[in-house]
Amino acid sequence: MHVTGLFDKEELKILKSLNFNFCLQCGKCTASCPVFLRTELNPRTLVRKTLYFVSQLKICPPLSISEISSVWACTTCSNCVIYCPRDVKPMDIILAFRTILIERGNVPSTISGALENIYKFGNPFGISSLKRAEWARDLSVKKASEESEVDLLYFVGCLTSYDNRARNIARSMVIILKNIGVNFSILAEDENCCGNEVYSLGERGLFEVVAEKNVKRFRQYKISKIITTCSHCFNTLKNRYKLENIEVQHSTQFLSDLIDKAEINFSKRIAKKIAFHDPCYLGKHNNIFEEPRKILENIPGVTLLELERSRKNSLCCGGGGGRTWYEVTGEISRPSEDRIKEAIDMGAEILAVACPFCLLELEDAVKRMGYENKLQVLDIVEVICRSLGGL
Amino acid sequence: MKEILVLAEHRLGKLRDVTFEVLTKGRKLAQENNARLTAVVIGYDIDPLGEELAYYADEVLIYDDYKVKEFHSEYFRQVLSHIILDRKPEVILIPHTSYGLELAPSLAIELNIPIITDVLEISFENGRFVVIREYFGGKLKAKVTLRESPRYIATVRVGVSKSEKNESKGQVTKMQNLDLMDIPYKRVIGLIKPPPEAVDISSAGIIVAVGRGIGDAKNLPLIEELSKAIGGVIACSRPVVDMKWLPKERLVGLSGKVVKPKLYLAIGISGQFYHVYGMMNSELIIAINKDPNAPIFGVADYGIVEDLFKVVPQLISKIYGKMYGEENK
Amino acid sequence: MDIIVCVKSVPITTGAELIPDKARKDVILDNIPFDINEWDEYALEEAIRLKERFGGNVTVISVSSRDIDEAILKCLAKGADRAIKIVDKLVAEYDAYTIAKILYTVIKSMKYDLILCGAQAGDDGYALVGVMLASLLRIPYVTFVKRLELINGSLRTVRELEEGFEEIVEVELPALLTVQTGINEPRYASIMAIRKARQKEIITLDLKSINFAESNFDGWIEIREFFTPERRKKCIMLQGDLNEITTKVVEILRQKGILR
Numbered sequence: 001m002h003v004t005g006l007f008d009k010e011e012l013k014i015l016k017s018l019n020f021n022f023c024l025q026c027g028k029c030t031a032s033c034p035v036f037l038r039t040e041l042n043p044r045t046l047v048r049k050t051l052y053f054v055s056q057l058k059i060c061p062p063l064s065i066s067e068i069s070s071v072w073a074c075t076t077c078s079n080c081v082i083y084c085p086r087d088v089k090p091m092d093i094i095l096a097f098r099t100i101l102i103e104r105g106n107v108p109s110t111i112s113g114a115l116e117n118i119y120k121f122g123n124p125f126g127i128s129s130l131k132r133a134e135w136a137r138d139l140s141v142k143k144a145s146e147e148s149e150v151d152l153l154y155f156v157g158c159l160t161s162y163d164n165r166a167r168n169i170a171r172s173m174v175i176i177l178k179n180i181g182v183n184f185s186i187l188a189e190d191e192n193c194c195g196n197e198v199y200s201l202g203e204r205g206l207f208e209v210v211a212e213k214n215v216k217r218f219r220q221y222k223i224s225k226i227i228t229t230c231s232h233c234f235n236t237l238k239n240r241y242k243l244e245n246i247e248v249q250h251s252t253q254f255l256s257d258l259i260d261k262a263e264i265n266f267s268k269r270i271a272k273k274i275a276f277h278d279p280c281y282l283g284k285h286n287n288i289f290e291e292p293r294k295i296l297e298n299i300p301g302v303t304l305l306e307l308e309r310s311r312k313n314s315l316c317c318g319g320g321g322g323r324t325w326y327e328v329t330g331e332i333s334r335p336s337e338d339r340i341k342e343a344i345d346m347g348a349e350i351l352a353v354a355c356p357f358c359l360l361e362l363e364d365a366v367k368r369m370g371y372e373n374k375l376q377v378l379d380i381v382e383v384i385c386r387s388l389g390g391l
Numbered sequence: 392m393k394e395i396l397v398l399a400e401h402r403l404g405k406l407r408d409v410t411f412e413v414l415t416k417g418r419k420l421a422q423e424n425n426a427r428l429t430a431v432v433i434g435y436d437i438d439p440l441g442e443e444l445a446y447y448a449d450e451v452l453i454y455d456d457y458k459v460k461e462f463h464s465e466y467f468r469q470v471l472s473h474i475i476l477d478r479k480p481e482v483i484l485i486p487h488t489s490y491g492l493e494l495a496p497s498l499a500i501e502l503n504i505p506i507i508t509d510v511l512e513i514s515f516e517n518g519r520f521v522v523i524r525e526y527f528g529g530k531l532k533a534k535v536t537l538r539e540s541p542r543y544i545a546t547v548r549v550g551v552s553k554s555e556k557n558e559s560k561g562q563v564t565k566m567q568n569l570d571l572m573d574i575p576y577k578r579v580i581g582l583i584k585p586p587p588e589a590v591d592i593s594s595a596g597i598i599v600a601v602g603r604g605i606g607d608a609k610n611l612p613l614i615e616e617l618s619k620a621i622g623g624v625i626a627c628s629r630p631v632v633d634m635k636w637l638p639k640e641r642l643v644g645l646s647g648k649v650v651k652p653k654l655y656l657a658i659g660i661s662g663q664f665y666h667v668y669g670m671m672n673s674e675l676i677i678a679i680n681k682d683p684n685a686p687i688f689g690v691a692d693y694g695i696v697e698d699l700f701k702v703v704p705q706l707i708s709k710i711y712g713k714m715y716g717e718e719n720k
Numbered sequence: 721m722d723i724i725v726c727v728k729s730v731p732i733t734t735g736a737e738l739i740p741d742k743a744r745k746d747v748i749l750d751n752i753p754f755d756i757n758e759w760d761e762y763a764l765e766e767a768i769r770l771k772e773r774f775g776g777n778v779t780v781i782s783v784s785s786r787d788i789d790e791a792i793l794k795c796l797a798k799g800a801d802r803a804i805k806i807v808d809k810l811v812a813e814y815d816a817y818t819i820a821k822i823l824y825t826v827i828k829s830m831k832y833d834l835i836l837c838g839a840q841a842g843d844d845g846y847a848l849v850g851v852m853l854a855s856l857l858r859i860p861y862v863t864f865v866k867r868l869e870l871i872n873g874s875l876r877t878v879r880e881l882e883e884g885f886e887e888i889v890e891v892e893l894p895a896l897l898t899v900q901t902g903i904n905e906p907r908y909a910s911i912m913a914i915r916k917a918r919q920k921e922i923i924t925l926d927l928k929s930i931n932f933a934e935s936n937f938d939g940w941i942e943i944r945e946f947f948t949p950e951r952r953k954k955c956i957m958l959q960g961d962l963n964e965i966t967t968k969v970v971e972i973l974r975q976k977g978i979l980r
Contacts, residue, residue, distance in 0.1 A: 105798065105907030109634060110607045112908035119911070120732060120753035127681070127735050130751055164698055205911025327609030367704060402885070462887075464861075489881045493863045496851035505817070505940035508846050526946065527731070527843055530738045531747065534944040576892040577860040580876075585884030597978060621979070633902030639884060646880055654978050661734070675976055677969065678955075682735045689951045693972060695958050695965055702962060709966040710979065 007053060011100045016054045018093055022086040023047050029080035029090045034316040034335040039073035039328040040066065043080045043090035050093060071097045072108055073328050075335070076200045076321035077280040082312060098202030114325040115203055118210065122192040123158040124325065133188035135160075135167040139174050142185040144221040152184040153223045155237065157230035158193050159324075159356040165363065166356035169229050172385035173251060179388050180263055184227075190217050196236035196281070201322040211241055218246060227254045229381055231281035231355035232320065238286070250282055251381055252354050256291035259298050266387040269301035274383065275348035277307065277339060277362065278314035279355035292354050292380055299387045305348050307339075315339045317353075319361035336365035344375055351377045392424040392515070394480040398471065399432040399444055400490055402462075403582070406432075406440050409486040411554030413547045414447040417484050418555070420513055421449075426481065430561075433470050435460030438565075445561045447554070454566045461582075464493045465574040471498055473569055480542065482513075482520070487546035499544050505537040506544040513545060524548075528663045529686035550649070550668040588640035590624065597623030598652045600643055600670070603630040604659020604680060604699055611636065614658065617703050620710040626650070628666040643669035659699045662687025679703070721776035723767040724835045725800065726823060726853070727760040729784055729791035730843040740946035746813075747946060756791045759838025763899040765906040766868070767836050768799035774870070776833070777801045783822045785811040796917035797909035808926040814844060815939035820852035825930050828857060834875070835896040839864050847898070854896035861896040862889045866903050 007015065029043040030036050036043075049063045071094045080090040101107060107115070114124035122129045133143070135156075144150050154173065160166045177184050195210040214237075218226075225247045228234050234250040237243065249257075258264050274296055282288045289311045296304050309315045318335035339362060343351045353359050356379070363377040397417045399410040414430060421428040430448035432440050434455065441453040452474060459466045471494075475483065483498075485491040487509045499506035510522040511532075520543045521536050537543050592598060599618040605611065611625075618625050626643045627636075643650055645665040655673035660666060662678070662685050670676070671690050678691035679699045688694040695702055731752045739748045756764070767778045780795040782788050783806045792803045804826060812818045827835070835857075837850035847863070854861035866886065867878040876890045880900050927933075958965045973979040 102908065102910045103913060105909060105913070107908040109905065113606075115908070116755075120755065128751065131735075164701060203910055205913075205915060209911055325606075327607060402881075489864050489879065492847045492851070493879075496848045497855040497861075500820075500852050500855035506848065507941055508848060521944070525845070525949070527733050527738055527747070528845075529949070530733060530736075531740065531946050532949045533946045536942050536944050538938055538940050538942070576895075577862075578890045580888035580890060582881075583878070583886040583888065621973070629901065634905075642884075645882055647884060649883075654973070654976070675972075675978075677972070684735070684737045688955045688957070689949065690953060691955045692953065693958055693969070694955045695969075697962070697965065702966065705962045705966040706969060709970045710973075 007100065011103075012053060014096050014100060015050060015093075018054075018089070018096055020047050020051065020088045020090075020093060023051075023088045024086055026085065028083040028085065029088075032079035032083045034075060034077055034079065034318060035073045035328075038331050038333065038335070040070035041073040042070070043094070046070070046097075047088065047090055047093060068097055068101065071101070072111065072322070072326055074321045075280070075316050075318050075323050077316035078284050079316070082284060095200065095202055099204060100202075102202045108326055110325045111201060111322055114322070115198065115201065115206060118193045118195075118198060119206055122210075122213075123162055124193065124197070125158070125162050127162055129189050132161045132191055133186065135170050136174065136186065136188070139171065141174055143188045144185040144217070144223075145188070145190060147185050147221075150185045150221050150223055151225070152182060153218075153221070153226045154184050154186050155194070155226050155228040155233055156186055156191060157228060157233040157356065159360065160230055161191070163356065163360065166359060169356055169359065169379045169381055172379065172381040173229050175385050176255070176381060176388060180258060185221075187217055187221075192217075194230075194233040194236045195240075196232035197320075197322050197324075199236065199240060200320065207240075215241065215243070218243065225249070227251055229354070229356070229379065231279040232357060235281040235285050250288060250291075250354065252282070252292040252295060253288065255381075255384065256294050259295060264384075264388075266299050266384075267389050268387050270299050270383060270387050271301035272349045273303045273305055273347055274350040274352050275305040275307050275343050275346060276310070276352045276380075277317070277343075277358060278311055279353060279358045280314065280316050280320055282354055283311060283314055292352070295380060295384065296352060299383065305346055307342055307346060309342065315342065317358045317361040319357035324357065324360075334361070334365065336361045337369060340365045340369055340371060340375065344371060348375060350383065351375055352380045352383055353377065354380050392426045392481045394427045394429055394478060395421045395482045395484065396474065396478070396480040397428065397430050397448065398483070398485045398491075399430050399440065400486050400488060401432065401434060401437070401440055406443060407486075407488075408554070409488055409549035410444070411447060412549050412552050413484050413486050414444070415554045416513065416547055416552060418447070418557075420482065424515055429478075429480065431471070431474060433459050433467055441563050441565075445563050446556045447561075449561045451561060451563045452566055453563065454569070456568055456571065458571050461579045462490050463574070463577070463579045464497060465577055466571050467494050468498050468501065469571050470569060472502060474566075475502060475504075475542070483542065483544045484513075485544065485546045487548050491546045495544055495546050502542075504542045504544050505540050506546075507535055507537055508546040509548050510545045511548055511551065513547075525664065528661065529689070530684060548664070550645070550671075585640075590640055592624050592626045592641060592643065593648045593650050595624035595650070596652050597621055597654045598626045598643070598650055598670070598673070599623045599656045599658065600626040600628065600660060601631055601637075601658050602628040602660030602666070605631065605636070608634075608636040610700070613700070613703055617656075617707050620707050621654075621656075623654070623656070628660045645669065657687050657691065658703065660687055661685045662690060721770055721774045721833045722831060723770060723776065723778045724827060724830065724832045725760070725764050725767045725778060725780045725795070726835065726837045726849065727764060727780050727782045727791060727795055728757040728838070728841050729754050729782060729786070729788040730757045730841055740948070744945035744947070745943050754786075754788075754791065756794060757838050757841045757843075759840055759842070759899060759901055761838075761906045762901055762903050763836040763838050764795055764798060764800065765904045766899055767834075768907075769904060770834070771799065779804065779830075779832075781823060781826060782806070783811055783819050785809055785813050792922060793914045793917045794909050796920045796922070797913035798907055800920075802921035802923070804923045804925065806925045806927070806930065810927055812939045814943050815941040816844070816846045816848035816852060817940035818937070820849045820856060821937065822927070822930070822932055823849070823853050824856040825932050826925070827853070833893050835859075835894070837896065837898045839898040839900050850896060850898035857896070859894050859896055860891040861898070862891055863898040864900045865897045866900050868897065
């Protein structure tokens, strides 16, 4: 739209600070990319063509504008980083281009809409912040602002707070915590978007703004421990927020610990074949694989299936990196559909996830493919909740 | 109070419906205040228009001049200024339209007459000029008054009221030529008619309309599916056309089409007046919107406060289920 | 080409329930974010595109009784060169005549080729200020512009009429245009760009500094009271879960003979 070709000094500085001098052009990044062949994104050629600007290698053809715009298709699964034998981090190059486009104002309208909403309303949906805790209306959940002390903060996240389907994750989590007798609070209207997608989209300035808002609240309410059911929130609170003296755990870690201490009593049998889908932000980004599996194995009646591509090799659902707000024109299919096919072929009855993004993407795929009667997509806390006799 | 003046609006040789609406409103105001209602029509070769207007006013003033054969704010203003200074009407009503807004504010400044726009109701209360109009896209209304003045100008919202013809015919007066000052710095070159369309939504019996809530062009296939399931035609509100997700010929509203289908499904449409204007006389209106305060619920027969992406797929399956004779799930 | 863009900062009310305040002369706006009026966004984008094509300066001007720093910085971040803000508690927010008069007082001594405004504001929908300003300045104007091009020193515009009609109007510069939504696609302004924009020239004025004596100035429009409109038609809100709601809809459609 407004991009006019070559990069200016500031932009070149950003590109030159990245590490890609050791790129072999082996192509492992592209081969492992969940949106390659579905979209124009090709990490390998992106690296090669960027070299035109940051090194003396003028034998490489320069980037074109449409190639730069292909970066919006990235789901930030980080496969390209994991599989690169040379520590090149193509994902960082993609994020750098996103930052450049953001600073130029050249952003697809649905993405700029989501970013503007996050700035104005604290969530990408543009719904009033006063409605952020509506999911908890009839559950009598403690708000940090009304407590003198907060032992544990449950950070809910935007998707889980506002999306009707994802809200069930929060409700399930609350029921579980109450059942176990854990004392916790939520920020409610004081909670702001964690900023994981904001960071992934390259809007560094906005990320600082939303992070600051949340950190201010953590300090105000003297928070020492945070748990969250969203893998994106978990990743960003743990790794990007530089929180001192605050422990951050994903719900699967927290609940797995409680199982170790025998503090959870699963009363109802769930006689189902359950496959666990590793969310990228839990597995690939943070190496958490065992805890969710331990939880499922401890639920009576559950047959735990291991999907063909699992753990570090998990298939990205396609919802990260801002993809919830961006569809590529002409994209044949979304990565989530491959995942559903895999689960069904394996005979899974429930596909368990640990992230609202995965939940929504995978459930959408199930509906699109017409498999509602074959496969149920549930968050792991929804499964636990059923086994506790609740919901 | 002596006189209420109403400016008639016409295009391509015909009086627009808006004119009769405003005249009917003017008639009511005139009756309440014992005043005369005078219609003013400005153009070229417009005697027949004047005759038609005579059934809606006590008097019709025709200004016929080649210089005003096209609507042109500067020429029209010169004519109206002359009439207002000459006859000193207490109220001047102009339809709230593109032409109206191109003219009325400058008329107000030139003659120093307080002005208010897009009014729904007008009255005099204790000698004060009082109107009712909407604010914040229709979420609120307000009672508004203008500073006391010998005269007031108001542009009147159209598409909201009926027009009523009088039994008797009023007097028709042709004005003398005013030797209008030439305006070289503003030129009306011509009118562009809308192109012939592939689809004419105004003849559809069932319309499935989308608004900003659809979020992106990528989500249109879902609506197309619904439209197919129900046997309807797709239309939209302004933001969808602005973003170029659908072509202009699908636009319903003030700057698009006015439709009166058997069923109007408003999906993700907030319901601001400029859209509602185009569909409010539909036989059955069902609205789906996440915002419980959306103005569309003020005009719909049935409302669903829910995420359209949850409702529409379910609705599609229910419709197909029903058609294939499936039992209710 | 030196361009002035008049912008207004308005409350973003989507999804919010609006309640009149105690005096009913205004609305309770706590917890409601503000942003540049949508039509003005298009006007600003058009101005910046003209600058990118023809060179020159873009100045944004805004009048308000409230704090409008964020809106101003956003305009500068998008490419405006400098901003003039007239902020004063005494500004009659809902009186278009006052606003136009204040803008006129500041603009009349400025040099410009073109003034761009949004066709109307999302909060009051008056569509008055632009044309009033042009009339006070005694410059030609065109409203509801959807397309514009510079041809031999004149501005050729296409303006929007009802029912899909359009009109071609040409004006000589200097002129004022009010712009309709959809004329372009406004660019995004990042937070970092907004921060950097603080370095651009921002002139802050109040009514006293522009010699706009509120006491001997009579506005035109006065709000008597805001009120919540009654729903004209009784809308039946369908309740229940998705299954119940969609079943009801199909029932209704069947009853009305729309579905067999």
